[in-house]
Every structure is written in C-alpha cells, then in structure tokens.
Amino acid sequence: MAVPEGHPEGVSPVNQGHSRAPAVRIGLSPETRRQVWQKLMWVGVWLAFMSAPIGDLLDGSHTTVATVLGWIGLVGFVTVYLALVLRHTARPMTTATVYSLLALLAAVALALSLTLGSSWLVLFVYVSVSCGATLSLALATWAILVTTATMTVIGTQVAHVGDVVPGLAIPALLGGFAMTGVRHLIRTSVELREARATVAQLATNEERLRMARDLHDLLGHSLSLITLKSELAGRMLPDHPDQAAKEVADIEQVGRQALADVRAAVSGYRRMTLPAELAGARTVLNAAGIQADVPTEAPEGLPAAEEEVLAWVLREAATNVVRHSGARHCTVTLEACQTLDGRFLELRVQDDGKPRPGAPAPDPGHGLTGLRERLEKVSGVLEADAGRKGFTLTARIPLIPDASGIPLVSGP
CATH class of the missing domain: 3.30.565.10 (Histidine kinase-like ATPase, C-terminal domain)
Structure with missing residues (x-):
C-alpha cells in the first residue's frame, strides 16, 4: 500500500551544512535523486505485503502456465495500483480513467484469488486503498465496503473466517478509509499552495499598478509641461531668443524637479518596513x-x-x-x-x-x-x-x- 505524493521528503540543507528536519512535500513529485529514492523506499515498504502472492508463485505449487499468468497479473496489478495512488493524488486523472483502472484492479484481484488461492486475497486490500485514494468520500465508502465484503465472501470459501476477518478484512477497511483522509489532506495542501501562489501574483500585480499610478502622477504633468514648453521655445527661438531661453530655463527646472520626485519615490519603494x-x-x-x-x-x-x-x-x-x-x-x-x-x-x-x-x-x-x-x-x-x-x-x-x-x- 504505497503512500501517495504527500510523504515526508528531505530538502537540501540550508547553508553551512547544518541538517534540517525533513520538509513535507505534499502533492508534489520528487525533484532530486534523494527524494526519488525516498519515494521508492516508501513504496517498497508497503509493497512488502505482496510477499504472500509472490511466495505462492515461487513455491512451485502451480502449473507453468498458471505461474506465468500469475506473474503477469501481479506485475500489471502493481503497475495500475501505483499509477492510481501515486499519480492521481498529485495530478488527477479523468473520471473515466479512474473508474476503468479501478475496475481493472478489482477484476484482476477477483480472477487471481479465485484461480490461485487464498494467498491472493491481499490484492483486495490494495483495491480498497485505491478506492479511498481516488474516489470521493461517498463513492469511496461504498466501494470500500463492497470490496471488503467481496473479499470476505471469497475468503470464507477457501479459509476459516477467523483468519480472513482480522488478517484481511480489517486492514482493507482501515487502509481504505485512512486513504480517504490522506487524499483529502493532499487535495487541501495542493489547493492551499495554489491559493498562496494566486495571492502572491495578485500582490505583485497590485504593486505594479501602484508603481504605474505613482509614476503617472509624478511624471505625467511634468513631461506634458516639458513637451509644451519645448514646442513653445522652438517657435520663439528664431524671433524671440530671449523668451526662448527663459522657456528652456523653465524646462530645466521642471526636469530637475521631476528627477527629484522620481528619486524620492524610488527611495520610498526601497525603504524597509x-x-x-x-x-x-x-x-x-x-x-x-x-x-x-x-x-x-x-x-x-x-x-x-x-x-x-x-x-x-x-x-x-x-x-x-x-x-x-x-x-x-x-x-x-x-x-x-x-x-x-x-x-x-x-x-x-x-x-x-x-x-x-x-x-x-x-x-x-x-x-x-x-x-x-x-x-x-x-x-x-x-x-x-x-x-x-x-x-x-x-x-x-x-x-x-x-x-x-x-x-x-x-x-x-
């Protein structure tokens, strides 16, 4: 039962080589080789429950054809399971894809359990976990109950009920409903991260708009006045050079004042608060x-x-x-x-x-x-x-x- 994309994964140490407590990267795919290995370790730990069907295939009690088909079914089951639990929690699949893969998992678990024996009933536990990780709470509740009931009915036909209920039925229920909580946590974390990114973008846009308004208020009038006086000085220059010189002096004064206003505004932006x-x-x-x-x-x-x-x-x-x-x-x-x-x-x-x-x-x-x-x-x-x-x-x-x-x- 692999833990989805929300397991704790380490981050690179911050300066000076000091070790830090591992940060939680919920809803994110691994970015470094270390995080990939941590992910694989978590997956490997939970897949240890597959030891029962693997041992059943290795003990030689089945025909060659049954053994080959068993290995093919087991590998396909694990691949689909990991795709559902790991990928869907971070990057949701379409509803049709989820339903199709869940149906495939249930069919493989049912077929292998009926044909190869009680050792394969553990696959229903993984089906229950997959339902909890991918379906809404209402659908997941029914799917987990139906999956557990189906496994119990099949198990009582080939094993004692006292072995099936505590060993498989209870883990199927606990694993399935626990995964619904994990799924909700991951979804909430992803939505919170997206909301923070949106707030940061809105804050950046607001700051840009504020700077644009300030620059317009500071320079709009000054630049318009400079343009007007420049045109006036150009017309006066041939016939009235003295008046043109006065206009040029005014232009210089307005330009200096505009420069001082811009510097004051920039200083205000840079001031720490x-x-x-x-x-x-x-x-x-x-x-x-x-x-x-x-x-x-x-x-x-x-x-x-x-x-x-x-x-x-x-x-x-x-x-x-x-x-x-x-x-x-x-x-x-x-x-x-x-x-x-x-x-x-x-x-x-x-x-x-x-x-x-x-x-x-x-x-x-x-x-x-x-x-x-x-x-x-x-x-x-x-x-x-x-x-x-x-x-x-x-x-x-x-x-x-x-x-x-x-x-x-x-x-x-």
Missing part, C-alpha cells in the same frame, strides 16, 4: 525547515527611521538563524516594555540552536556591529546572548511620547 520583514522572516525560516513563531502585525505610528532600523535588525537576525544556528525553532517578539529609562519598543529574536562540538565561540561580526551602529543613530541598544538554550538577539528603541515633526509610517 517591519510588516514586510516580518513576513519575509516567517517565509525564510519556514523554507529552512525551522518552526517560526513570528508576529503577524507591527505597531502603528512608529517613526520611519526607527521602523527601518528594526527591520534591518530582524532581517539580519533571521539570516543568522538560518545560516549559523542549526536551530529547529525560532521565536520573534515585538512589544513595548517599561524600564527605568522610559518606554522602549523591544524586538527579540530567540532560537534553540546549539553550537557544534568544537566550534569557536560566536563573535559579533560585521553584521551585529553594523546593527549597533544603526541603533545608536536612533538612541537604541542591541544585546546578544549566546546561552546553552540557544542564541537571543534583542534590540530596543525608545518610544517618543510626542513624535511631532518626525515622519510616521503610513504604510505602502
């Missing part, structure tokens, strides 16, 4: 196989300079966790705190990474030194603590009761 960095930290930590506990919202009304500094701290901290910590869990907190020196906004990034045996003690490095320098410009402080339970980076900036005159964050 806490909401964007919180989302980015969550994404990069999860991609590295690190369980991330990151706030979903940032404080409002934070001065732009302070927000940008905290955004830099968060980006550097998340990068260090991924590259150097070997952590499995990382917690990010962002909250106001009261100290003897006044109120501060505190950003804390804590991981549970442990230094490798024999590794040198961590040093501040250029990254933390640069962060300290940035924080000093906004009267903030940076603390780093490398303890036995992991590494903690804390940044604090003072909260100004009256921030008049300081530009506040107004969102994108």
